[in-house]
Amino acid sequence: MKKDNLFFNSETGEKYSGTYVSHYENGEKSAVYTLKEGLEHGKAEFYYNSGEIMEQGSFRKGKKDGRWVRWAEDGTKLAEAYYNEGVKDGKWLIWDERGIKRYEMYYQQGSKTGEWIMWDEKGQIANKKNFSEN
Template structure:
């Protein structure tokens, strides 16, 4: 239960951080997606990802803390979380598999690296 509560809190980091005013948006004409980069007040990147033309989160999203450390990485498909997502907290990596926007599985791994391969 504690893991689920922590995971839900980490999931909301992506949504809450998106509400910032410090952002840059541009249309990528090759992918037909709107690329977005949000910034913390200190100028560091908060998160980066893409939206489809309907305004839905679509494609890879990465979130960073105010020091530039990666805290989450995963993909959306037409507004829904899909596939493997990775959440870092201190030296712990949580791997979460999403199916139809619902958590299918959670794995915790000790790891100091902030590199993830979700393929």
């Protein structure tokens, strides 16, 4: 069971460590992730109710950490992002539902940085913006 953003063993009431699997009402799994002392810690996968993977990444001490990838239900990659202890950090890419890259963005410790590029629906560069350090 989950309370105040912590997971507890429903039988003992202690903070849960181990693999946690949740399901949709139709029986398909909705999420699989590892918990350590009640917090998400390690690999995490989230699923559509059809059973197809929606998002995959990892947590460290309850916060998104490292590479996260999101897909459409048909398997088309929609986004790739990086976090450092729950803060946006690194290259972010976003594609549309047809698989055309639409955005390339960069973050450093949660702040916009570097050159950001936006593409139109035909895959042509539509805009660029530079977030240089001041």
